[in-house]
Amino acid sequence: MIDTNLKMNSESSHFNSALPWMIPRAAYLHIPFCAHKCGYCDFASVAGQDDLADRYLIALEAEIRRSLTSRAPVDTIFVGGGTPTRLNASQLFKFCEMTRQYFELAPHGEWTVEANPGTLDSEKVSILRSFGVTRISLGAQSFDTAALAVLERNHKPADVFRSVDLIRNAGLNWSVDLIFGAPGSVMATWENDLETVLNLAPNHLSCYGLIFEKGTLLWKQLQAGLVNPIDEETEANMYESTIDRLAAEGLAQYEISNYAKPGFECRHNLVYWSNDAYFGFGLGAARYQNGLRATNIRDLPGYIKRMENGLDATGPSEQLSPEERARETATLMIRRVQMGINREDFLARTGFILDELATPSILKHVSSGLITDDGTTIRLTRSGVMLGDTVAADFLE
Ligand code: SF4
Incomplete structure (x- = not known):
């Protein structure tokens, strides 16, 4: 299971209490x-x-009920x-009620709900607030009508x-998702998007470069020559300008695509980037516990039928070896721009000494200026952030 030259540190080779990767404290x-x-x-x-939707909510509850033996305490x-806000008000109410029935959110816990700006109204915001939702993540993507059309x-x-007015009036935290690099967009399009969102004074933003995922409509249009990606240099400039412009407004880059004022980081997503355990329920949902990573099927009628027949909805799953889990932990943790990978924390979480696992990658990237190493923690540099996915992938080898 473990290479003899790469043993788990003897003092941590048997964990005597539950560690964050063993017992979920987060639910998706x-x-x-x-x-x-x-x-x-x-x-x-x-x-x-x-x-x-009604049958789906019953199926979702069935999945949760058969997985949890008691109400699960989560952070x-x-x-x-x-x-989620596509559900009508009465469905949203039932869903929130069910969520609270099965999950006990810790005091000061974080409960985020994604929303599409076109589907949010005061009634839905008030339902979410009444059940204890603390945060809304709005998928704005752009303020440019041409980009929204593409x-x-x-x-x-x-x-x-x-939507921001409604959320703000309800006293909830909020975040906005934006996408840069839509076909046809130019630097000025993105700069305008940033200024527009900054005028709303957000405490958290997620800014992603557009990806042409295989099979999507946009990918098919790309294959057919109907749209052209923007050039790489412009995309890199958009990314760099995002980091600088948001930093100037106090929104620090805390993950490759995420920016927050201090204390407003998304705690749930930090669970993913620490490779800690989490529950996942519903269509296509992923879960991770004790090194077992599993994803539900993505066929909606199939998922509902399986739940109605008392069957399992698990699709692909993989049990990671301790070393695979440790390497994955490194690839995820390095994405945390400010926190990076602290060697002691890494050892405590994985049982592996970071340098025994990844010395070639660390040396290579330190010498090429993509990561810094102060002896206790390694972190991405600005150049490293620009190539974050590449650096992260190296820790898998
Ligand atoms: S990006 Fe996908 S999930 Fe989000 S609103 Fe559009 S179709 Fe729905």
Whole structure:
């Protein structure tokens, strides 16, 4: 299981108490319904199947009920999709009620719900707030109508302003997702998006470069020559300008694509980037516990039927060896731009000494200026952040 030259540190080779990768303290719940399938979307989402929402919620509850022996204490809940706020008010109420029935959110816990700006109204915000939701993540993607059209988003920039007002008036935290590099966009498009969102004074932003995921509508248009990606240099400039502009407003880059004012980092996503355990329920949802990574099937009628027949909805799954788990932990932790990988923390979490596992990668990237090493912690440099995925992937080898 473990190479004889790469043994787990003897003092930590048997963990005598539950560690964060063993027992989940975070729960992900998936709501797959959307008004419309966006052109770039590769998520487990469906459009035009809202008539299945009631059965889906019953199926979701069945999945949770058969997995949990008692109400699970958690520090974070993240409801993603799909578009959770596509549920109508009464379905949203039932869903929140069920979530609270099965999960006990710790005092000061974080409960995030993703929302599409076109589907949020005051009634839904008030339901979410009444059940203890603390944070809304708004998928704005752009404020440029041409970019929204290319991305096949079906909301308008005004919906974002309206949604932010509703959330702010309810006293909830909020974040906005933006995408840079849509075909046809130029530097000025992105700069305008940044200035527009900054005018809203956010405490958290997620900014992603557009990816043409295989099989999506946008990918098919790319294959057919109907759209062109923007050039790499412009995309890199957009990314760099994001880091600098947001830093100037006090939004520090704490992960390759995420920026927050101090104390507003997404705690749930930090669980993923620490490779800690988490529950995952619903269509296509991933879960991770004790090194077992499993993902549910992505076929909506199939998922519902399996749950109705008392069957399991697990699709692909993989039991990671201790070394594989440790390497994955390194690839995820290095994404945390500020925290990086602290050697002691890494040893405590994985049982492996970072340098025994990854000396060639560390030396290579320190010498090429992509990571810094102060003796206790390694972190991505600015150049390293620009090549974050490449550096992270090296820790797998
Ligand atoms: S709203 Fe989100 S989940 Fe739904 S289709 Fe668009 S990108 Fe996909």
